[in-house]
Amino acid sequence: MTHLIEITGVRHAYRTAKGPLPVLDGLDLAVPEGGFTAVVGPSGCGKSTLTKLVAGLLIPDHGEVRLHGSPVTSPRATVGMAFQNPVLLEWRSILKNVLLPLEIVPTDLSKSQQEDRARHLLSLVGLEGFEDKRPSELSGGMRQRASLCRALVHQPEVLILDEPFGALDAFTREDLWQIMHQLKAKEPFTGVLITHDLREAIYLADQVVVLSGRPARTQYTLDLPQQGPRDIAHLYTAEAAEQLAILRHQIEIAQGRTPAAA
Numbered sequence: 001m002t003h004l005i006e007i008t009g010v011r012h013a014y015r016t017a018k019g020p021l022p023v024l025d026g027l028d029l030a031v032p033e034g035g036f037t038a039v040v041g042p043s044g045c046g047k048s049t050l051t052k053l054v055a056g057l058l059i060p061d062h063g064e065v066r067l068h069g070s071p072v073t074s075p076r077a078t079v080g081m082a083f084q085n086p087v088l089l090e091w092r093s094i095l096k097n098v099l100l101p102l103e104i105v106p107t108d109l110s111k112s113q114q115e116d117r118a119r120h121l122l123s124l125v126g127l128e129g130f131e132d133k134r135p136s137e138l139s140g141g142m143r144q145r146a147s148l149c150r151a152l153v154h155q156p157e158v159l160i161l162d163e164p165f166g167a168l169d170a171f172t173r174e175d176l177w178q179i180m181h182q183l184k185a186k187e188p189f190t191g192v193l194i195t196h197d198l199r200e201a202i203y204l205a206d207q208v209v210v211l212s213g214r215p216a217r218t219q220y221t222l223d224l225p226q227q228g229p230r231d232i233a234h235l236y237t238a239e240a241a242e243q244l245a246i247l248r249h250q251i252e253i254a255q256g257r258t259p260a261a262a
């Protein structure tokens with residue numbers, strides 16, 4: 001199978017005043033085109049570092065990160081990112097916030113096509129009618145929906161989501177999960193989701209990768225094949241309970257609280 005994202009044998013250490021801090025030590029990850037991989041692991045194990053490597057914001061000390069077979073050696077504009085804090089610019093309308101990447105990334109779209117695309121994305125996430133509002137006039141969940149549109153507006157080949165729903169209340173978070181499935185059905189992308197929420201991982205992803213404690217390596221991969229959007233009711237099935245139990249066990253191993261089976 002050809003993979004859009006291929007990470008092989010990646011090792012990376014940050015240079016700090018106290019010497020090198022090894023963060024990744026044997027990271028392997030492959031995401032096929034159109035795939036959606038969730039990455040979970042103990043706090044501070046190197047999950048955000050992994051996203052920086054995919055975006056080309058960091059270059060690994062050893063090993064390789066490839067997108068469509070070509071090594072990532074500098075920042076890639078074709079990677080869209082959304083974070084826990086949506087960081088929308090208050091002096092711009094919601095529409096103009098969503099259009100921001102198209103002012104930076106080269107595009108063949110005319111100004112009116114760009115605006116049509118931004119409006120289309122906003123309508124897909126239920127923000128039709130809010131295009132001219134300022135970020136502070138929207139709820140946290142609405143701001144996060146706008147930031148997802150901004151991450152997708154330039155049709156990135158990879159969408160990286162670094163705990164985008166972590167600051168939302170449980171109900172808003174579930175709404176956003178369902179919106180993610182609807183978005184993916186209409187605006188296909190290849191995604192990497194960093195999360196601490198195992199339910200979120202099994203609801204959204206078709207592959208969950210568990211990282212070990214720092215320095216992190218790929219400890220375990222759970223495949224969750226899915227055809228089309230998943231019903232939220234999936235989370236209350238025996239199958240989901242079993243998947244969650246497997247992942248919880250793996251996290252305990254990663255945290256050093258349970259020894260790995262021989």
Ligand SMILES: Nc1ncnc2c1ncn2[C@@H]1O[C@H](COP(=O)(O)OP(=O)(O)OP(=O)(O)O)[C@@H](O)[C@H]1O
Nearest residue numbers: 014015016021023042043044045046047048049050
């Ligand atoms: N630029 C940097 N320089 C030095 N150390 C860093 C730098 N960025 C991150 N670190 C350290 O590297 C380790 C891994 O950080 P990273 O943010 O990748 O972990 P994480 O798994 O995303 O954490 P969390 O689950 O808490 O969000 C942490 O100990 C962090 O303090």
